[in-house]
Amino acid sequence: MAGLYVIAFDSTQQAIRTEMLLEYAEIDIDTMPTPKEITAGCALSIGFEGRDLDRVIGILRDERVEVRGVYLKNETGYVTIEV
Template sequence: MNVLITFDSTNFAIQCEAVLKQQGIKGNIMPTPREITKSCGISIKIFHDDLEKVKELIKEGKIKVKRLYKFDENKIFEPIE
C-alpha cells in the first residue's frame, strides 16, 4: 500500500520533497491523477510506513498538503482522514 500526497501548488510540492529528504523519508514525484484533483499537476508518492511521520510534519506546519490518499496496485485512491 502506498500513499499519495497532493498539493495546492507546485511550490508546496517542491518544499515538501525537500523536507521529506531532510527527514529521511523516500518520496517519488509523480503526476497527480486527474480523477483526484485538477489543482496541482504533481504529487508525491510515499510508502504507507512513513504516513505517521508525514502526518506529524503536517501537524508541525513543516509541510502544506492538500490531501493524502492511500492506494494499491489497482490505483484505487481513497482519501485519508
C-alpha cells in the same frame, strides 16, 4: 498501514517544500504527476510507502504544509486519509 500513499497539493510551491522536508527527514519518496483520479490544483504529487505514514503526517502538521489531501491507493482507486 501498508500500501502506496500520495500527497496532492494546490500549489507547486507546497509540493516542492514538502519534497525538501521529506528528503531532509530521509523518507523515501517519489515525486510524480498527480494521478488523474485525484483532483488538485498542482500537477505534482508525492508518493510514499505506508511504513512512513505517521512520520509524514507529523511533518505535514508540524510544518503546517498546505495539502489538498493524502490518499491511499487501493484496487479501486484512491481513498482520502484524514490528516
